[in-house]
Amino acid sequence: MAQVEATTERIIAADAEAVFDALADYKEVRGKVLPGQFSEYEVREGGDGEGTLVHWKLQATSKRIRDCLLEVSEPTEGQLVEKDRNSSMVTTWTVTPAGEGKSKAVVSTVWNGAGGIGGFFEKTFAPKGLGRIYDELLQNLATEVEK
Numbered sequence: 001m002a003q004v005e006a007t008t009e010r011i012i013a014a015d016a017e018a019v020f021d022a023l024a025d026y027k028e029v030r031g032k033v034l035p036g037q038f039s040e041y042e043v044r045e046g047g048d049g050e051g052t053l054v055h056w057k058l059q060a061t062s063k064r065i066r067d068c069l070l071e072v073s074e075p076t077e078g079q080l081v082e083k084d085r086n087s088s089m090v091t092t093w094t095v096t097p098a099g100e101g102k103s104k105a106v107v108s109t110v111w112n113g114a115g116g117i118g119g120f121f122e123k124t125f126a127p128k129g130l131g132r133i134y135d136e137l138l139q140n141l142a143t144e145v146e147k
Contacts, residue, residue, distance in 0.1 A: 004113040006130035009106040010138040014145040016103035020078055020095040022145045023105070024049035033140035037133050050074040054082075060129055088112040105141065107134045 012019050022029045027047035034041060039057045046052035052072035059065045068089070070082040080093040089111040098104040109130060 007108040008134040012142045035136040
C-alpha cells in the first residue's frame with residue numbers, strides 16, 4: 001500500500017487567529033463552509049478544536065463515499081489534526097500569518113492507498129479530486145472570515 005497525499009493552500013484576507021478560530025469552530029462555522037460533497041455532518045463531542053469528535057460522510061467520487069469519524073487535536077499553535085477512526089486518513093490544517101491582515105491556510109490529507117492497479121489510479125487521481133473539494137472549502141472559509 002502506498003501512501004496517498006493531497007495538499008491545497010490559500011491566502012485568506014483575515015488574520016491567522018481569526019482563520020484558525022473559524023476552522024476550529026466545529027459547532028457553528030465548519031458545517032457552514034463544507035462543500036456539497038460532505039453530508040451527515042454531526043458534532044458528537046466538544047465542538048471547539050482539541051477534543052472534538054465530529055462525523056461526516058465525504059463523497060469523493062460518484063462511487064466512493066467515506067464514512068468519517070474524526071478526532072481533533074491541536075499538536076502545535078495554528079494547527080488542527082483530524083484523525084479518522086474509520087480509516088488511515090489524517091488531515092492536517094495549518095494556519096500561519098502571511099503579511100498584514102492575511103494568513104495562509106494549508107490543508108494536507110494522507111492515507112494508505114490500495115495496492116495494485118487500483119492503488120495506481122487512486123494515487124494518480126484522488127489527490128486532484130480531493131484538492132478540488134478542499135479548494136472549495138477554503139474558498140467558503142475565506143468568504144466566511146473576510147466578512
